[in-house]
């Protein structure tokens with residue numbers, strides 16, 4: 001390519017950037033107008049709701065449907081995700097608590113869902129995220145709920161039994177783990193590997209093959225593991241990209257998870273009910289009486305109405321020995337007439353039924 005050609009292309013890019021800049025600013029002014037309209041239409045004593053997950057899902061889907069390339073749909077949607085995040089911050093900066101410390105996959109999930117223009121607050125434990133939301137100190141919380149390799153995150157399920165929370169969104173993240181060390185540690189001098197118990201489990205076979213005799217130490221999060229090895233000799237951490245970057249660690253081995261499709265699903269919790277988008281999921285907790293056939297009775301209405309169950313999990317109810325609750329996710333919104341009918345049927349048979357929330361299926 002000649003210098004001349006390069007120069008001409010850069011002139012074109014500058015001109016396009018000016019247009020993109022003008023358009024983004026115009027969009028941001030529109031969002032400010034939206035905020036004004038939302039404020040003006042409030043009834044007395046009503047609190048304005050600026051964040052609209054159902055609308056955001058619609059915007060991102062539309063972008064993906066109309067995208068003609070060469071950028072991929074996900075890539076394009078990520079750019080719009082950030083534009084929308086900044087527009088919302090003009091209306092109201094969202095406060096989001098997540099399972100910390102900084103650098104966790106949960107923080108990455110929060111950024112993937114809300115974009116980077118939120119005020120984020122790391123919490124030391126899942127239960128603290130729930131409490132922070134319940135206390136109204138933040139608008140939303142982000143917690144992991146299930147991993148494709150290791151299954152349910154029981155702390156999260158149990159916290160739903162203790163707190164009244166509304167689920168208003170979900171996000172899935174591909175989880176890639178790396179073996180990380182500080183600058184003074186060499187591959188053959190590692191005597192201890194830190195990580196969260198779930199991450200150690202997700203890399204079990206790799207560890208057995210490469211570091212069979214090295215002590216594995218479970219800590220509260222993989223970001224915490226990364227933080228520790230920064231200042232330690234002869235120890236390594238298993239953690240992801242965010243933690244590696246944040247603590248300036250070297251990757252001795254990349255993508256060491258046993259399953260290449262290793263993913264974690266996260267939930268956004270708050271107090272805001274989300275209207276239907278036409279492509280939603282619902283999460284419920286049901287407790288059935290302890291009699292033969294109870295689970296069958298619970299599942300029949302879903303089957304009879306052709307409703308797609310996406311997950312079912314069992315946990316001890318904590319209110320009686322050997323009594324259990326079922327966490328069920330399915331496709332549909334609790335305001336859909338079909339789903340309403342199913343929930344009514346179930347509540348006739350159940351000891352207790354709680355709708356945790358209906359929310360748009362993850363777009364990104």
Ligand SMILES: O=C(O)C(=O)C[C@]1(C(=O)O)C=C[C@@H](O)C=C1
Pocket residue numbers: 031034035050051052053055056059083084085087088091
């Ligand atoms: O449509 C709205 O209600 C807006 O506030 C605008 C907008 C956007 O930028 O598109 C911003 C924030 C909301 O969460 C949803 C969408």
